[in-house]
Amino acid sequence: MRGRGTGASRTEPPWGITMVDDRTELPFRTAQALVLAVCSPNIRADLRSELAECTSRPPTSTGLKRLQGELLSIFAVLERPNAALDIRTQAYLVRRWIEEQRRSRTDTPDFRDDLSQLAQTVERVARRASSPGIDDPFWLSPGYSGSADFNMGRSHFAAAAPELPAAEGTENSESLVSALRSVLLPNLILEGGLTSARSVRPPSVPGWEAITWQPEELKRLVEPPLELLPAKLHGRDSLLRRLEKALVGPSGGAPVIRFLTGSAGVGKSSVALALARTARTRGLNVWWVHGAADLINPGMLAVAASLGIDRTELAAARAGRQSLPDLIWKHLEQAGDRWLLVFDNVDDRTMLDRLLSRDSSGGAWIRPSGRGMTLVTTRQQEITARNVETELIRPLDDHDAVQMLRSLDLGGGDVGATSRLTQYLYNIPLALKLTGRQLTSVFAGVSHADYLSTLLASPMSAEPTDGDEPLRPLICILRRWQGSDETVHLPRLLTILAHFASGIPLSPTVLDASALSELGVLNPTQAADHVRQALSVLSSLGLIDLKSVDVDHGQSDQPSILLHPMISAACRESLHHASVAEQKLVRTAAAATLRRALEAQFQAPVFDWRLWFMLAPHIGSLITNLPPESPPEAISSALSAARQAMEYLARTGAYQTAEELGRAAMRLGQELPKEDDVFLEAAAAFAGVLIFREKLGDAQLLLTTVLAARQRKAGLDDALTLDTLELLAAVLRGLGKPSEAEQCLRQVIEGRCRAGNKYSAATVRAMIGLAQVLREQSRLGETESTIRSAISMHSGSDDRSAAITVGPKIDLAMVLKDTGRFEEALELLHGVIATGTKLLGPTDSQTLAARSALGATLCSMGRFDEANEILQRTRQAGEKALGESHPTTLATITALGGALRAVGRFEEAEQALIRACKNSSRVLGQAHSETINLQIGLAAVKYDTGRLSDAEVSIRQLLRTHDATLDLAHPTRLALRHFLAVLLHRAGSLEEAESLYRTVLDRREWSLGPNHPSTLGVQANIGALLHGRGALNEAMQTLEQTKAGYLAIFTSEHPCLLAVKNNIAGVLVEMGRVGEARRVYEEVLLVQERTLGHSHPDTLITYGNLAAAFHAGGQDARAVALLRRVIREYDRRLPRAHPCLLLARYHLASIYEQKGSAAAALQKYRAVLNVQAECLGEGHPDTVATRLSISRLLERVGRGQESENEYRSALWQAMHQPLPPHGSRP
Template identity: 25%
Template sequence: MRDLADGLRTVAQRAGYVGVRELAEGTGISRTTISDALTGRHVPKWETLAALLRGCDVAPDRGWRTAYEAARNAVEEEKQAAREGGRPDSGPEETAPPTAPGGTGPGTFSIRPPYGELPLRVRGRDELLDLLGSRLAASASASASGSGSRSGSGPQILFGMGGCGKTTMALHLARQARDRGYRVFWLSASTPDRLVIGMREVARELGADEEAVEAAWSGRLSATDLVWGELDAAVQPWLLVVDNADEPEWLAAESGVPGDGTGWLRSSRAGMTVVTSRVGNPHVWGHEAETHRIDVLSPLDGRDVLLDLAGEAGDPVEAQVLAERLGGLPLALKLAGSYLSRAARGAGLLRHRGSRPGGRLRSFAAYTEALGEAGAGFLDEGERRPLDDAGTEQMHRRLVGRTWELSLDLLEEQRLPEARLLMRLLSCGAPSPFPVALLHSEALPAAEDVFPAERSRRTGEGGAALDPGRADRALEALIDLSLVDVVDVGPHGSDVEQNPVPCLVSHRLVLEANALRLADGPVADRLAIWRAVARILEEGAALPPEQPANWSWWRLLAPHVGAALGAAPEDDAERVLLPLLRAGLAAFAFYVFSNSDTAEEVVRVLTERSGALGPDHPTRLSVRHRALIALPSGEEKEREYEEVLAAQVERLGPEHPETLITRHDLACFRFEHGKAPEDDTVAELREVRAVRRRVLGPDDPYTLLTHGVASQLILASDRPEAHARKCEELLAEQSAELGEDHPETLITRHDLAVSRHLSGQASDAETEAELRAVLMASRRTLRPADTYNLLIHGSLANLIALRSHDGAGGNAEYRAMIEYVASQGDHRFLPLHQRHQMAHAFDAAERWAEAEVEYRSVLDDLEAADGMGVSLYWDLTHCLTDNLTHQGRRSDAVEILDTSLTWFDDSDDARSPRCSQALRLRHKRGDLIRQDGRSEEAEREIRAVIEDRLQLVDPQDSVVLSERHCLAHTLQELARHDEAQAELRQVVSSYTQVLGPGDKRTRNAAFCLARMLHLHGDKTEALGLYEQVLEGETAAFGARHQEPLMTGFRRDQCRLDLRLLTPEDARAAFERTLSALGGVLADDHAWIGTIRQALAADGGAAGSGGN
């Protein structure tokens, strides 16, 4: 290999090339491939070698072919030698340890750990280091006892992606072992030679007979058995570290596997073996090995690493920002810190020139800024380069721009070039979860269509899709090497939701490094990748982004669309740029419909990238329309609308969906800015609605949007009489032309009925009768869940709710209305007050998911209208948190409250964290975290709420008492029973004084106090309280109601515990209560289950019946 590399460097220099970059540009071969060939790290394929030679004006003749084949054979021999423990055909002099560079002189090969590379302190690894330390101690105990115990002596595998700090962990453990008196051996498995030579030195140091060593290393004896025989027989405990074992098969015996105990990796009772590797598959390492994933550091630990290296470069806050930008990757943190440390000592004075004072980067903040401009490649300026190529492989492991390429090179050698293809594809997106569903094999190119060397190696024509079996193996290999993780992401972004979406996640620096490699590669390779990316993202954008049911998908997809659109090359507008622009338009729609602030940023990128298209290109016209949202209102904006509309009518036609979008927006713009009267606007919107209903369908989000705007204009009009006249004229025309039962005729009848009611031309009763008649006719004509039906029924339900004193009639009508709603549709075409009543109806029907959608939709609209200060917003926030709690999603409910509480920023009295709305939310939060088991935190929260509340109201206020009631339960859960009982006893006393003994809140507090005393206090007092509560509930509800029945059950349990009832009498009482409750509650109700548990327990004592 070395001879071939030397020859290639010679011809490159003779051809006038002075660097790898120039040679790559001159030959069209990637810099990675050229660097590996010139250093001897890898032998390129013959086709690549021939292209390289031709680029240097050298013919790839027979001599070069012979040199190539010799190098390839040497590689295979090295791999075979690693498996067999030596080189069968070579004498001991050929495998002697390396000497000085000149070929003579003292040996420089060492099996001692490089302690000098350890940082002053290893941050963020205390837990794992303690575990490894305990394993090390256990191995020493086993060695000292001389028993056959293997406790703690199995190989410890430290795995993770390149740069995560595996070697640092092993070094720290090695120093710890040295300090404890262990013999420590440090071997590199980066090449088969290094591993085999290192093992030979271990055997010699342990006292193996030299003749036996020579016999083993010449193939006459087993070298692996010889070494492990010496290790097992060692009296002094030892630690053996095998570093950089990224190709585990080199550790295996011939025809074996790495973890089977026959190769270089074995268990021993005399010491412990530690392996660092990028491969984490436990099946590779065997059942005796213990695997430990080494992950990235937390932001705080990353901050401390930077401060350790370059504390003079800024404050801890700036250091933490940089650590977060680097994703906590130890290698990147080391490079950045080393750069800044060297800059502080004067490095780079002559090399860096620019606008910054002094021309150098000397602070964490400046480095963060430069990293954003230059990307991941900038990090490698913190690493010193060797003056020769002897340490090239080790240097590559210390460079962010190269370390992960080593893993991809390894997989390519294993005939998995698809791994590099997948990483290049992922690098085109954002550093966020990437849905696996996008990577179906039909959408992706085969490796031979991307990498020319693969195309040459394989037979057959190009253009085939990626083989799914090979893609799966490549993805599994990437996971094993920790370059990719698989996570399940739920509908709201967490990984514990129902119906999760499998996604791939990579460290952001891994993606940035791959993106740089892609950008520097041959144009043909780059375009093949980008065409595939554009294709899969456009396919992923097929789900309508306007529908809330699809928003969980779009939350995953949209960041990748935006990132790809911003980074895509301009070489291929038709197959790269256009598909991405179309996907970008869909992403823009998602951000607009979901009320996200990201919409303006997306439209900026769309505008910038669409400039490559012609001025009248349909896609550019669509982008021009979307860009109008960022344009200040005025005549220029109206002219732009008109120009875009005229061009769309000419190029696309008057009924094209894009044309209709512009018509709708132009009508709204003119009305909002006083350039069109209300009547004309409603008429225009009705025309757009009718065309959209016919072209797109009645349930299309854009149809519903126009529908909702037109309805809102009518409802909010200050001229209902004029609307009524227009509706009468339109109704006459539609009845004559379309028929009385046509959907457009019926919806005009609805508008007319509403306008007449608003103008006082029709009474409540007359309007109700007309709306019911329209609804009956509409249901005969349209399907039950049609949007027109829901609008008409919503108007009817709202009218009835306003007429009834307690709202009961309206609630019943809303419950009847939702019977026709079959799914989580988009109901934003309905007025906001109707939608929030629908949400309550869904809650009452225990259709939790549908209620959640409606609550979130109304809250989003209130936020968009800057309505977070209104009481309805906070009422619905409470309803949403209750809804999420019913769904078992307390953490989501707490997150909603945490987000809402940020609004109370103390900027004025209404936004004070101590105002009544904020206190109500804080109390709710405290109660939720109590239910979630965080009782100590809940106590602090509730006490703080009570303290702030007492600044506003009297201590006897019912709200204060309810909060103290909640505090009592929190104290009970902390097992502070005396405090809890004392608190609740005061609450019961205050409720009795203020509200009377018969009030529901008094009864509830008294029951809870009785239960506390029953379980942890005076049972006689508890019995008296049970009797008191039972008397009040019987008077309020009757004896057969579920409330007094359950209280009676608890009273009977207490009587049993006090021996006032025999077990037989108690059982009979429980069975009577169970029978009575069975008549009023469902069989799966919690109370039914509680009584059954008590009957199943011996005697049915209080503790066996739950709480």
């Protein structure tokens, strides 16, 4: 059997095993099958399957059973990934098995008959030897002897101790250079960004820079409004005593949720407030959460902020990646102090059921607890949940109702008239409160009897209501104002407020006097402070409540506004009966005033978080409360407000809330014409939210529709059309379609230039986006010129120009790094950091991004200690200022993981990446590109530490997750497949690895072109694989082609080019052209020592390979000296079980073995074995391989029994010991 490798310098493989047999060919056939199995994993797997079938039938001889067991044990060794199982050891395994045949024949006379079964089995498999792609390193030939020592045959190990050549530079012994293949370490090229930030850039929205969320400001949202508590609660004393008793905790049995149920206005919230006041005086924590559907999330986030929950966990909850109920309840159950949590006005039946349910959507919001009391107020009186106690609050009895009204208005006349009035008002405390306020203000001096007559005369008194009956008297009270010119603005203002969220503080900036005058709500002649006076009147009437707002430990001179849900509902119900003109005026004013308040907030020089939290919750309520028949002006203003809020919510990380608001806005916008500008702007903003959510297919469909509408209406060069096209480019980029994204961005830039906006910030932004797309296609020359052009457009000396160029200069520095111009990149980044620190602040996201880029650049230069120090500080600053889940922080951790890996601090790298993966998964999602970056980095740590199986499992899981959602040529999908091929390559699964490599190569040649660095990286690895299976000519041709491709785009000092040259030298060594190989290694080292340093991992790999070349050339002294130097560096930087360090030690031992220094070789082999056994485990593939090498050496020096013991131990461990568990390596 001849080898089918294509190396030109040999005609047959170097490791010969000659079978000498004058009686039968059976041993030859079985040995031939084993040799084939050694050479081909696929044949090995087939033969293993066939043997399993044979062994299921009881053999007639113990010899055959022993031989089959031996063969399966050898397969167990061969099938496990390892680095140290060299050709000599593989040949040793084959020879030992052949000798086992001889022993079986000697020990078992009936063995010959049984062996025929095994021969038939292996013959079937042997026929597959002609399968293409098998390049075996052995040759096996039958021979004949006239005086056979053994009847069954005997084996001869033809290359047990090859002779070294006498002079260097001559053609070397093929057996030696083939043996060196196991210690020549090829540079397998991973994706360029796997060890640095932003290997796969997440999709972004142009102009939507991230804003650091400030959850501390949320705490005010859940402060109980104790100032709204009436001086006396009539008729509720016994109920309050029962509730106050329960505050101390359950007296026995399971904890319960307490419900206060009853119709609107009966005082459920007042009872809850009274209990909250008592709880506060007893030192309990108290939180007050409004139960409206669109306010639960902000309220519960405020509770989380008050509990001091980690900001990363909060960010995950805001993004919808973690269950907010589970998060909060975990911390509530762990709270040291008792607490009271009130859910107020949970009146919607569907909402109440959802808050109580424990389904797969994330768990219940409302739960019982032994650590505190959960109290719910609701109009719903049928509560079906378990572990609840319900208190039904009824209207006051006649006596208490009369007492309450007369306490509010002492001059109302006789008690009988008061009783009739209270009965008309259903004895409802809210109606009694409003009536008492009116009787002491606008109706001062009117008796209770006359007031009742006025209400009964109202047309509304006889009209049915769609809601609760108690709304009728409230509506009558509200309509009582109408008809008076002096008070007409009061019901209008109140009805405007009714369109916002009731029970949640509303910023007074919404009711701007000039805006209300302009809209026709107020007379233009009325003073600017008229609104304040009107609010005071409404408050005195009990229709609204004014709540003071803390500002820097003081009180604001503009209190926030609160409206009772029942009054809000009554106002909207009353509006339905108003004139069409009045409805149009009020609804338009409600939407317009909120929109203007938001615009003022966003245009302010300093963003006011307190004000934002008094505006944001009301936008969703406005969208909900506007009926479809609202005037187009009102819908347009509401959509405009929603558009601004969507953008801001997304920029602060509240992706889920932003998406929910966007979907509600799109439903409301269906009433507008499809080409309405405001609707199209809102739709584009919603598409931006979908981009953040990485729902890129939905975003593309929506943007395509918006773009078509804008082109029809305004043409391609319209500013809004170009903005939409720029957004579409961001989507195409995220979908892995850089050429299409490039085309869109070029159209955007050309259009803005034609419109005279060449130097606008939007044009510069599009140019930076174009540069990033070009960089992803590795068109680095164009990338650099594009960025420099963009920077030149802001070349002014003022601070604003300098601040604007911070981001583009970071991108430029990364291009310089990519092209190997490290010093230029460093100089630029130092300047950027200085500018960012001065103008933006040391913890600004762009300043920290520049520091992260500096660390990544230093890492690429081999200055790992500096890189680690900078990246550690940047990570700490980012976690503190931006949060652990901020994209800049996560990108820094990705870069830090690469820097830690480079110096062998694998445990630190792994822990940092695991933590970052969890944060990114929770906040951004499993499918987000930043999460994938981190997961790839984590797999790379496993790859570095020899845990190839673990790494393979991780990458395959990522592929299963993303294959169905990503295009065949998507960069992320191809990067994962390429990494999987590298893992299979390292593990020795060459056929599967090559198939995967070539699939990725085809896709990249089609999508990126043949000379793209990502394409060339795959091609380089294919060359290394071809070398590994002995196809030397083909390997050399592939590597030379790759080298030429790299030279066309990179400088001669680029690390990828140096890696390919290193691999070319390895092929030269095995071809026997040792002198040429050594010169290439030395040429590579000259560059690496100057640019990367003597201790860089790539430099050390080249040193180790040069040592192999010295050994192959007969310069063992130089080889040993160089290996010792490599080992010293590895010892200083790497843990003692690092694969590179162990391989270098193994290489040194093998040189001593071939020099004939058996004692020294054995000592060094055992030193390697001891570390492997302790740190990797006895059953680890590398441990098994080293033990077999020791067995082989012991046999050569005549220590047969020790050799046999080591051999049997290795096979037993391979058969019975699993790979070490995840994380077991240092």
